[in-house]
Amino acid sequence: MPESNHGTFADRRRTVLITGASAGIGAALARVYAVEGWDLILTARRAGPLEVLAAELSRSGATVTVITEDLADPAAPQRLFEAVAARSLTVDALVNNAGFSRTAGFLQTDPADHAAMLQVMLSAPVELSRLFAPGMVERGFGRILNVASLAGRMPATGGDTLYGPIKSFLIKASQGLHLELAGTGVHVTALCPGYTLTEFHDVNGTRAEVSSAYPAWMWQTAEHVARVGYDAVEANRPAVTPGVMNNVLAGLAKHLPDRWALKMVGGHAKRLKRI
Numbered sequence: 001m002p003e004s005n006h007g008t009f010a011d012r013r014r015t016v017l018i019t020g021a022s023a024g025i026g027a028a029l030a031r032v033y034a035v036e037g038w039d040l041i042l043t044a045r046r047a048g049p050l051e052v053l054a055a056e057l058s059r060s061g062a063t064v065t066v067i068t069e070d071l072a073d074p075a076a077p078q079r080l081f082e083a084v085a086a087r088s089l090t091v092d093a094l095v096n097n098a099g100f101s102r103t104a105g106f107l108q109t110d111p112a113d114h115a116a117m118l119q120v121m122l123s124a125p126v127e128l129s130r131l132f133a134p135g136m137v138e139r140g141f142g143r144i145l146n147v148a149s150l151a152g153r154m155p156a157t158g159g160d161t162l163y164g165p166i167k168s169f170l171i172k173a174s175q176g177l178h179l180e181l182a183g184t185g186v187h188v189t190a191l192c193p194g195y196t197l198t199e200f201h202d203v204n205g206t207r208a209e210v211s212s213a214y215p216a217w218m219w220q221t222a223e224h225v226a227r228v229g230y231d232a233v234e235a236n237r238p239a240v241t242p243g244v245m246n247n248v249l250a251g252l253a254k255h256l257p258d259r260w261a262l263k264m265v266g267g268h269a270k271r272l273k274r275i
Helices: 024-035 047-058 076-086 111-139 163-180 207-213 222-234 244-255 258-271
Strands: 015-019 039-044 064-068 093-096 142-147 186-191
Touching: 015 024, 015 111, 024 039, 024 047, 024 093, 024 142, 024 222, 039 047, 047 064, 064 076, 076 111, 093 111, 111 142, 111 163, 111 186, 142 163, 142 222, 163 186, 186 222
Parallel strands: 015 039, 015 093, 039 064, 093 142, 142 186
Antiparallel strands: none
């Protein structure tokens, strides 16, 4: 890949590619990276919100490139890689943030939606990491931040049956890549937020349920989660879960007997009225 971004690696600004950057944690991460002096490549399905965010971040001095892409399309990661190369941009950090869930239940969910979940949150992060990591290793600098979830550290729940297992895979894959790239200058971290104040629950239709089922102290802001994630990947931590209580819950789920842990998360599903 040719050197780009108007200068040698030593004297140019670094550039981060963020998927699912149109809202929520993705947009919050974009703001953190801009504050930290990075240029940005923002991608998501919706062009309008990306353009609004790009205009905001440009006022802070960042150079922002918008590339609209739908990662549910299996061909999208390669197209995105080629679009970046066509603009002579170099990706120094990759944030795999795009994601969504379906909570109606395994048998009630359209198989096409499940296929899209697997593509967006499992296959695409793997493919994008495989496409962009070699250049990072060659330059001796890189960051890969995979936005997973506290759900990936817990037993799977009924209703959103595939979400937790997908995020668990992403955590394990991040840990493996973290070990494999040790000493190369490329940091790999899985970010595992719990309940976060974003539009995520509006999209999957659980806003009313989660708002009434869980107290305000269990919720974190997207801005806090984004800062924790940025600091963790800079420190080269293999994984980070924001919030003391979230770590307590994950620890309980890990050390409780399976039947008790499943009963605990089964109560979660009942509070959300999904099973």
